[in-house]
Amino acid sequence: MKRKTKLILFSLGVFIILISAVLVGFKLMQPKFNDFSGIKFPSPPAREPIQNVNTDILYKEKEWTTNFTHDGAIIKTADWYYVFSTDYMVGAPPTPGIQIRKTKDLIHWEFVGRVFDHVSTEGLEWTKGNTFWAPAVIEMNNKFYLYYSVSEVGKRNSYIGMATSASIEGPWEDKGVVFKSQEGDNYTVNAIDPDIIFDKQGQPWMVYGSYFGGIFISKIDKNTGKLENPADEGTLIAQRKNMSFGIEGPEIMYNPDTDYYYLTVSYEWLEDTYNVRTARSKSITGPYFDYNEKDMVDSTDESFNTGTKLVGSYAFDNDNGWQGTGHNGLLEADGEYFLIHNARAVEDIYWSHLHVRKIVWTEDGWPVVSPERFAGETEQKVSEENIIGNWEHILLPRYDDSLQASKQIQLLKNGRIMDDEKSSWKLTGENLLKLSIYNPDAAPDSYSNSTYNLKVIPAWDWENWNGTLVFTGMDQDGTVLWGKKQLEK
Structure with a gap:
């Protein structure tokens, strides 16, 4: 019996060893789906996941961080990045005055305050609008220039004004009108959504416009910050068929590595189908062509198919997603490129956040953006x-x-x-x-x-x-x- 027991125990041991070997071998043969060896990931952007909608902070401006940002314009000065944005709020009338936020890392944002506390008398009388839209800010002549829009909703009664300051956080002094448009005038453009871009010779230009008539570009007088020719709306560089084909929020950046100017615009409706498109040109005044060599000035039935889409409404697993992903800003800082834009939480389409995305460049010189918000990542070698x-x-x-x-x-x-x-x-x-x-x-x-x-x-x-x-x-x-x-x- 003892011999038989020993034999059974020995056989059982051999069986266990064989099964273990098979299991280990099987495991070794399986692909290592979590192999991130050699990769350095960014740190968590917060201690806990950030809520897409948080009504607890509605009246706590110091806790807004990226909440309620709309139509942001971004600038870097010294060690800080600043975003200036439209008067926007959910659940209550917005307080007039162009919101200001700042950060040192493009991740952790703090609310600074506002520019002004009411629209100028000239802007109000011209447009009947009492809030500010879509600002732009640049540094020039050892001071800061802020451009802003005031507009009557759904009409061309619009006004682009300018203010200056010795400090990026103000106080700001209003310098009056840069350009204005009105129903029935001799212009085509709608005077909203300004962006100021320096060409490679250092000459400043203003790109602006919207649904009404398209996107125009006009030269800025470097000494005054206003239009070199105040009576000229400039050169048309992007246009779609009609008011049913949305286009607005233009920005331009220059990449010296490719020697191209890149125009970005937003298509469609800001609450859901808003998306960012791009095209490029060797000249700042165009013409601008997309990836498929389609001219951005297209008033035909094919104007739905112009512009290379960079950002659109999306949803990854484990999240309801984001829509209204448009009206972008562009930034180059120390050779790195970034795109910011609005994003509305699907849980509440009126709750808007600031999204910051890293731009990387394709081998043939086109910008594309990360599918995830920026958290400090850098390009690295992967295996x-x-x-x-x-x-x-x-x-x-x-x-x-x-x-x-x-x-x-x-x-x-x-x-x-x-x-x-x-x-x-x-x-x-x-x-x-x-x-x-x-x-x-x-x-x-x-x-x-x-x-x-x-x-x-x-x-x-x-x-x-x-x-x-x-x-x-x-x-x-x-x-x-x-x-x-x-x-x-």
């Missing part, structure tokens, strides 16, 4: 092991401006994609990912595979509150794809 795992991805189609929900995709070893033999992925550079997605519904004369050239960067996952990798880039048609790696719990 194939870092890429393997489950991802969410969001396509930003040019033809559909509704909220786009994420879909799942699993990237496996050796460039394979789960359940899809006709699709593949490949690292082509330090943080360059080529993703080829088979499209079974493609028309016979179009691409059967959409090939996306993507930048992979570390980021903070605001929806799941952890560090992760994201990608952003375009396909051969200039359609942007966003992606985010899912952390396996």
